Amino acid sequence: MNLTARPLRLSTASAGFDAEFKARLHWSADTDTAIEQRVADILADVQRRGDAAVLEYTRRFDGLAAQSMSQLELTQGDFKQAFDSLPAAQRDALRAAAARVRSYHEAQKKASGESWTYRDADGTLLGQKVTPLDRVGIYVPGGKAAYPSSLLMNAIPAHVAGVGEIIMVVPTPAKGSVATGGTGEQAATQGERNVLVLAAAYVAGVTRAFTIGGAQAVAAFAYGTATVPAVDKITGPGNAYVASAKRRVFGTVGIDMIAGPSEILVLADGTAPADWVAMDLFSQAEHDELAQSILLCPDASYIDRVQAEIDRLLPLMPRAEIIAKSLNGRGALIHTRNMEEACEISNRIAPEHLEVSSDEPHRWEPLLRHAGAIFLGAYTSESLGDYCAGPNHVLPTSGTARFSSPLGVYDFQKRSSLIEVSEAGAQSLGLVAAELAYGEGLQAHARAAEMRLANVPPMRESS
Template sequence: MIQIKRLSSIDTGFHMALEKLLAFEDANDAAVDTTVTGILADIKKRGDEALLEYTRRFDRLDVASVAELEFPQNQLKQVLQRLPADQRNALEQAAGRVRAYHEKQLAQSWSYTEPDGTLLGQKITPLNRAGLYVPGGKASYPSSVLMNAIPAKVAGVGELIMVVPTPCGETNDLVLAAAAICEVDRVFAIGGAQAIGALAYGTSTVPRVDKIVGPGNAYVATAKRRVFGVVGIDMVAGPSEILVICDGNTDPDWIAMDLFSQAEHDELAQAILLSPDAAFIDAVAASIERQLETMPRKAVIRASLEDRGALIQVRDLDEACAIANRIAPEHLELSVERPEEWVEKIRHAGAIFLGRYTSEALGDYCAGPNHVLPTSRTARFSSPLGVYDFQKRSSLIQVSEQGAAKLGAVASILAHGEGLQAHAMSAEYRFMNRTDRQDS
């Protein structure tokens, strides 16, 4: 029998129990950090030579040059052409929806002119080059290609470089086909911390990028932390999370499977149900017990639910929303009547799924919004990956002669107050005549 935690918000010690449940120590393993630090330094120093050595060691691919690890564009197109029709159609439909959604995010430059002729504004420009890390081998996710590459392309990124490990030469047609659909510019069969290093520092063959996005294992996550500042990164994601708020009127089998959908990612994933209906919670618990045995990844699901999952009875839906804001989940399902009313009470969540028919899985693949979301309660201050992550903003300031006098006087006072005379004089020179400057 599965031992999933049952909590009640009216119990003494509930808040302490909830904090314990949510606690996730994302500290780097010292051995992982040491290994990654060494790999990055080696890639930075020896480039292609080091990259080949690590690829031989970790992916067991023995090639003479990094150029041999690049997939030609015609090969990507051939893979797309030979996909079964249903898989190709699904990829293309998902890509179309993701593209249509992200086109709404595209920011435009703007400016305004004040009465004295001073112009202020903001110039939007895309990144020159972005790197996309995609897990490879047995853990292959074509959806990750779509969710990371499409917003970059919509933003107008000049060149998109994708890296995907192919241990023992094992490739995934869906991943390569997704790269073709997204028109990724270059794809390399490299992975791990060494791939992150190659993207961050550049080698003779792999170009240096401006930003690295995409999920990976502990070595990849640690490497992304290490190179941040040399390049930008999207985020360092923790385990997958789902929080379901249900009023008790949704099919309990649906809710149980929604919890499974995140629990099956890995043993550290977190799946939580909040409901005011005790009988419904019992029904979901029974469904979990019954359906678990049918799941191919039942061992992973069991470990996740027993270690980090919970079924929580709350006083009412208002309290459920308050607890949800405290949790700040990656995925939040509002499986309730009139979800459009309850969503107004939600302040912190990566993605919000409204209504009984909106399963979180649709967001993972094809609804349209991005599935790269803040985890580990970072939705309190972070947002989903989007087009804006691949655009930069530059301020525009063009001061007129009249504006220089008005603004210069203000700047002068403030600069003198800070003890920065050159700042003050730089502003004053624009509105004081030469005689005044000499007298002063």
């Protein structure tokens, strides 16, 4: 197959740049109405029938004809057996990645996840109590498209936060099932379990796990069944059905985010090898056809060299067809006036992954305000962040890095305010509160504050 990848070439000096740039960035998060309706039906059915509905949908979509939920539950023994079955190199890699991810999130907890209090001059105690969630649900894509790295990135910060129970769901579709493009009519009792995912669950400390997926798994997490316990929050990526279900159950439970297609933005000053940058663009393009890879660079000749490397390297890629469609449909190579302008455009994009491919990355980092993760220097490939650098790889997409953050320990904690007003403090604060409460027409609020004053005044009319 003779594939070519020609990302859109743009120049900020062009009169039509803004319009072309905006069109290239556009991605619609609108969900197919048929998917929305199907998901709504599944959620309602699981809420009504519980385990029976989960079993029915697992049989229909994954081809697993289990007679009871116990046949779909994984045990700690399954996790240990999977880990022990791996080659030594994979066991060591899992341990090393998990150790780095754990170390980073432990530091994050110390920096922002501890309770604190102080007393003001009149002896009033104020503060914040930080407590972990009781139970969280982690959705892990299963079958052949399995991501043990995603399990580590979701389970480890929950574990570090002190979450009591970490429940995992991972679909294990049988060959030929609806989930894998077949009929889903066979009577399989065990689908395609990914050994690396189960081994990662062992390393990360997952409490319980079920081989279910789709909207029915999200519904089981949100509402609970006789077998699957209801959780406080659901995290982890999934397909359009999973994303739609998470959106619908938000409010009943918490969710991490609704993720869009993967993104990478490379700010290059022309000092890094062009083939490194080309491969970094490939690293996100290979995810799916809607992934977005963009290069911003003030050196036009360097952009030419990157395009030449794209041409040379593409035929060598096993996922070349996906890469080509992604780069042709959503990729861009943008010539900027200078690096300062490149940084300004980067802030407009607010990318999921931002590489600063420069020999002086710390010169440009202070100019960068919006990104899920910033990778500094030519040796810091985005793929290291995906697997083992330490920071979380669950990142905001589609420009939401303007107002949201990577998944972290703080997503598995909640904060309660602590207030203990002293007798002296009640005298001054009571006057303030009463004045404002009367102004709002809430006499009971005002009177509750006034009754604690040493000299209780008569109740007034609202102002």
